[in-house]
Amino acid sequence: MSNPFFQFKQFTIRHDKCAMKVGTDGVLLGAWAGTESCSRILDVGTGTGLIALMLAQRSKAVVDAIDIDADACLQAQENAESSLFAGRINVFHSDLVDFAQASTHLYGLIVSNPPYFVDSLKCPNLQRNTARHTDTLTLEDLLQYSRKLLAPQGRIALILPYDQKDRLTDCIQT
Numbered sequence: 001m002s003n004p005f006f007q008f009k010q011f012t013i014r015h016d017k018c019a020m021k022v023g024t025d026g027v028l029l030g031a032w033a034g035t036e037s038c039s040r041i042l043d044v045g046t047g048t049g050l051i052a053l054m055l056a057q058r059s060k061a062v063v064d065a066i067d068i069d070a071d072a073c074l075q076a077q078e079n080a081e082s083s084l085f086a087g088r089i090n091v092f093h094s095d096l097v098d099f100a101q102a103s104t105h106l107y108g109l110i111v112s113n114p115p116y117f118v119d120s121l122k123c124p125n126l127q128r129n130t131a132r133h134t135d136t137l138t139l140e141d142l143l144q145y146s147r148k149l150l151a152p153q154g155r156i157a158l159i160l161p162y163d164q165k166d167r168l169t170d171c172i173q174t
Contacts, residue, residue, distance in 0.1 A: 010057055011083040015048045017075040022050055025113050025159045030054030033157035035061060038108030042066070042149060044096055044142065045112055049076030049089065055111065056085035064107075066092045066099050068137075096137060100145040110146045110156045114139065139164065143171045 004016035015021045030051040035041065038061045043052040046065035056063045065080075067073050073093040080089035092099060114137055139160075146156050160168060 008054075011053050011079070011085070013048050013050050013053070013079055014075060017071045018048050019069065019072070020047050022048060026050045027054075029111060029113050029157060029159045033109060033111050034155065035059035035109060040064070040105055040107050040151075042105075042107040042110045042146075043112070044110060044146070045114055045137065046076045046091065047072050047113075049079040049091065051111055051113065052076065052089050052091075053079060053083055053085060055109070056083075056088050061088070061108070063089045064092065064105070065089060066094045066096065068093070068095045096142065096145045100148050103149060105149070106151040106154065107149050108151050108154050110150060110154065111158070112142060112146075112156075113159050114142050139167060140171050 004014060013022050026047070027050070031054065033051075033055060035055055035058050038059060041052075041055050041059070041061045041063045043049075043055070043063060043065040046052050046067045047069075049065055052063045052065040055061065063085075065076055067076065070093055073091050077091040080086055080091060083089070094102075142158075143156070150156065158168075
């Protein structure tokens with residue numbers, strides 16, 4: 001049985017309620033994404049809230065974190081509330097489409113470790129499938145709705161498998 005939490009220097013991530021546990025991809029994205037001059041950051045598909053917490057730790061920005069999984073939102077909220085950054089992290093149970101249509105904010109940075117399995121074998125766990133497969137969030141939708149939410153000089157930071165490079169390039173160019 002794996003450990004139900006992951007300890008960082010300034011915060012702890014509990015991940016016992018989430019389909020996706022703390023992993024290398026999320027840690028790398030949270031450490032790599034530039035937060036300079038961002039007053040507001042959006043984390044799409046926050047899961048445990050790991051990336052949101054890492055970005056809040058490295059900036060003064062308000063971080064909005066969204067996820068379509070209710071259990072993940074609960075876990076992210078608990079992780080945020082037990083951190084030093086609780087006052088700057090807002091967790092929303094929402095998909096990106098609804099969030100983009102309702103949001104009144106523009107973001108200097110949008111980050112996501114999105115689902116990237118397309119038409120591949122699924123496991124029996126529905127939550128894990130939602131987190132890993134593009135049925136609920138395609139790369140095209142992620143980029144389309146992120147464009148609506150980005151501030152004029154805003155950036156988007158994603159972590160994707162190398163074999164998605166051409167697809168990402170096509171999406172950006174259309």
